[in-house]
Each structure stands twice: as C-alpha cells, then as structure tokens.
Amino acid sequence: MFFDKKILFLIGAVSIINSAAAAIIHTDDHVPSAAPSIKSAPVAAKFQSPIRIDANKSMEKDLPDIKFNYPKTLLFDLEFNGHTVQANVSEKDAAGKEQEASIELNGKEYELKQFHMHAPSEHVLGNKRYPLEWHFVHQADDGSRLVIGVFMDDGKETTAPYNGLIDQLASTMKKEEQHDFNKRSFGSCVLNPRALIPADQRCWRYDGSLTSAPYTPVYWCVVRAITTISPEDLETLFRAAHVNTRSTQELGDRDVSFDATIDPPKKTIAPTVILKHKAAAQRNKKQSKQRSRAKHPRKFSHRSTASQHLPQRSSIAAH
C-alpha cells in the first residue's frame, strides 16, 4: 500500500512547508534561464498561487480559446533542479534544428519554456488535492507568464505521453536505490507536447503568481479534464523528486472564471449532430470489425486494449 504511506508522509511534509514557507522552496523553479531581468528584479504578485478552486463559485464565461502552436514532437531535457522534476524545451532537436512551441491567447504569443511536476497537486479542487499536478510554463517577450496546470489522478495506466517521460526517469534511475535530491540530469526524451495537455481545454482562469520565489505574476489556466497515473509511475516520480507543494493562498477579491466554451471545431457542431456522428462512427466501427474478423479471425482472439490508452476521465466527479 505504497500510496497510503506516501499520503501520510505528504500530509506531514506539506504542513512543514506551510510553516517554514519560502525558506524551503528552491528559487529557480519556473524561472527560465533566458529571463535574467526578471531574476534580478523580482516583484512579487499582489495575488498569490496556488488557490483552492470552488467550481460552484467560479464565473462561467465564453473566454477565448488558447491556440496551441505546438509541433508534433519536441525534444525535452529532463532534470531534477533541486526542487522538481522539470522538462526543459531543448533549444535544438536531435537533428540540430531549432525548436519552438508556443500558445496564443488574446493575440499575445507565449513561448513554452518548460513543464514540471508538483506532488501532491498545488491547486485544490473543492476538497480534493490530486496526487500530481503539472505546470506548463509559457513566457511572452515582455516577460509575462501564462502557466497551464494539469492534474493527475490515480489510475490503472498513465496517460500518454507522460508514460514516456516517466519511463525515461525510470531507466535513468535503474541502477540507483534512491537518488540523493541533488540537482541532476535524467537525459532527454521526445514527446508530443500537445498530447500532454487534455484536448478538452476548458479551464479555470485567474490572476495569480509563481508558486515559488520570486512569486511574480502569472495568468493561470487550470484544466478541468483529468489525466491519470499508475501506482508504479507515481512511485517513480516520488523517487525522482520530493514534496514541493506550496500551501493554498487566500483568494481575496479575485474572480476565478471558468471557460465554458470548447475548442472551435466542436463549437460548430450541434449536440444532435454529435450524437448522429457517434452513432455512425460506432456503426462503422462495428461493421469494419466484423469485416476484419472475417478476414483475420486470429487477430481478435484477445480483447483490444486500445481504449485504455485514450485520454481518460474528461471530467471530474463532484467533490
């Protein structure tokens, strides 16, 4: 019962962080090395993160969608930076070609710098703190930041392509009993960055801060769709990092908005049409399976597990 023990450990460790505040927290997190001016003149945000998100109190709005200009593959350099396991966008891919990944919101472009994990989650949804939360840190030319938060809940399998990243950590740590939490590299891996963030990008948005020093302003988008992690992979991440969760901060008079819209292609399809499409798709699938079975009777001797690899749990249970 690995996780039960971990939870007890985590509860203790989180309360230590709460009482010791910033002294424990490493200062390099979230701050891309390409932003020296921000490092030398940090101005803490008025409003801090993370927060407890109350889905019932958030304001539903038709907010502009985030436009993802991510390539299909990106080479990431993996490291434990003294605070978290972080995947930095490598300047060049394996073939030496310059890499770029960005998002657009309200006509402003933000470049993806890195993503990293927090265990357990920093944002709390209602009363639920998830085992993990990933932060995708984007920065615009003017230094402003937009961070996308993605939760992971316990599951049978780890949502792809996070499993690829965790396999890389596991293979690098294979020969070690436990790493010593000094800064270290875990090598590099190629991932599809768009698949790391759920396709259903509806999210809670609010003005907050970095969750470690220098606590500068961040526009937060915390995605509602939940990804999952297997117990084995969760253990690997705990071996690679340690508890790095800041306690929740006062919301004050801030608003949390919930983006009630979905991606543009789905917006144009009326619900009845979606149902028709689904029914037609299922019919086609059935027919093609039947045809395939007739042609290749052996191929279907085992149950297909393809559905288990799809992004799981597109919505959260009420808490």
Ligand SMILES: [Zn+2]
């Ligand atoms: Zn973070």
